[in-house]
Amino acid sequence: MAIAYDNVLSDSRMLSSVPSLSSSRYQSSQIAKAYRQAAQLFLTRRLPEALSTIEPIITPPDPDHVNGSHNGDLSAFAPVASASRGTRVKVWSFYLTFLNSVVELGAEEGKxxxxxxxxxxxxxxxxxGSIWEDVVRDGYAGIEGDLxxxxxxxLATLLLTHSPSQRLNQQRLETYLSASANPAFDVSSHMQSSAYLQRRPSQHNNGTSTPRDLNTRLKLLELYTLxxxxxxxxxDYAREFISMSEVLDDERKEAFLLGLHSLKEEKxxxxxREAKLRQQQQEQLEQRRKESEARRLEQSRAEDERRKREEENRRQPRGSDEVFRKPLHRQGPSTSSHASRPAKKAVSPPPGLYNRxxxxxxxxxALITNTAHSMTANPMAVFRTLLFLLAFALAFGRQDLRERIMRVLRNAWEKVRRTVGMGVKVSYI
Known part of the structure; x- marks a missing residue:
């Protein structure tokens, strides 16, 4: 059975390679040229022109223009499906990068x-995630393991960045890992294209035949598990997958498990932190609600007080007129008598010793000056004064008169002293 299968493959390769050699080279040249033009347009941010340039080589032709069946080539699929491996990788990687930039444009600029x-x-x-199906169907003849x-x-990175759910991404990546590790030998699928006959043998070795393939496989495992x-x-499944992996050695397994543990701790x-932040935000909202309620109550109380004052102010003029009008009629004479009384003079404090x-x-x-002036102006008055003093001296010379005068003077002086003392007390009060 194996010998018959190898013969079929050999015959198919011989029939398909010779007639299509020149057209394959021409098509590869056109694909490379379209890729370079699209990349240049992309770098200059002319995104619509870049898309229109790359689309013809990643889109299958119209079924009406395909003659018969596949005829040993890939005419039913996108032109890039028949390109070399390096060209395929460049074209699809560019297209996926282009889609990422389109999404990041945003709705306004993108539209x-x-x-x-x-x-x-x-x-x-x-x-x-439909882009994954488009790439498999149009670029790899629908064979998942041939990607x-x-x-x-x-593809996985694009879906990881922009897809809200990673379930489809996980399913697609698991299917690819399984198909690439255990390829299915479907004779009918392989006879569709000589390109696939040339490409399939490299898929039988878990994708780790060269250091480059091993490095790529490690990236896939890292993307999948971490x-x-x-x-x-x-x-738990990621930890188990890492532990059971045949591609990872013990050192890499330990590194992957450590990275997985760190990611879980970070999450x-x-x-x-998010729970604390939500709690803080809830507390702040509650505090703001309480403050707002307190301000509302304060404003309500202030408004009530203002209305009460306005009502009191509206009622007060009528009440005050009634209160003050009647006493004015009854107590008119007494009010006028009080008004006629002179106001008490303010009592000044007694002068000090220096002032006295x-x-x-x-x-x-002033007495000496007035006396001198009087003597000059009226000599008779001075003469009468001298006569009075002389008579006073003669009368004062008598003992009985002198004692009587001294007694009168003492009594007068005592009255004057008491009067002055009472005045001083009143002034202090």
Whole structure:
């Protein structure tokens, strides 16, 4: 059976390679040229032109223009399906990078560049994961295990970045890992294209035949176990997959498990921080609600007090007129009598010793000055004064008169002293 299968493959290779050699070279040249032009347009941010340039080589031809069956080539699939491995990787990697940039444009700029319908269709390929199916169907004849590992990495990364759910990404990557590790030998599928006959033998070795293939395989495992499975909360399965992997040696297994543990701790810490943040936000909202309620109550009380004051102010003029009008009629005479009384003079405090001495000295000076002036102006008055003093001296010379005068003077002086003392007390009060 194995010999018959090898003969079929050999005959198919001989029949398909010779007639299509020149056309295959021409098509490869056209694919490479279209790729370079699209890349240049992409670098200059002319995204619509880049898309229109790359689309013809990644889109299958119209079925009406395909004659018969596959005829030993890939005419029913996208032109890139018949290109060399390096060209395929470049074209599909470019297209996936292009889609990532289209999504990152945003709705406003994206719709302006491509139109609303076209932009939504391109974004939908990345978010619902349908781009994976498009690449497998159009670029690899529908054979999942034939995808180039670099293209798979870019597909998984694109879905990891933009797809809200990673379930489809996990399923597709598991299917690829299983198919590439255990390829199924389907004679009818392999007879469709000589390109696949040339490409399939490299898939029989777990993708680790060269250091480059091993490095690519490690990237796939890292993407699967440390990014996609944790996004789906498949922590235990990721740990088990790493431990059971035949590709990873003990050192790499330990590194992968350590990275998985760190990622889980980071996620738990992030969830704890988010929970605390939500709690703080809830407490702040509650505090703001209480403050708002307190301000509302305060404003309500202030408004009530203001209304009460306004009501009291509106009632007060009538009440005050009634209160003050009647007493004015009844107590008119008494009010007028009180008004006619002179106001009490303010009592000034008694002068000090220095002020009294100054006043006495000024009074003596005034007396001497007035006496001198009087003597000059009216000599008769002075003469009468001298006669009075002479008579007073003669009368004062008698003892009985002198004692009587002294007694009268003492009594007068005592009255004057008491009067002055009472005045001083009143002034202090």
């Amino acid at each position: 302006h560049a491509f139109g609303s319908t076209r932009w939504k269709a391109l974004v939908s390929k990345c978010r619902d 180039d590992a670099e293209v798979v990495i870019n 990014h996609i499975l944790p996004r789906n909360d498949e922590w 738990e810490e992030s969830e704890t 001495a100054s006043s006495m000295w000024a009074a003596m000076q």
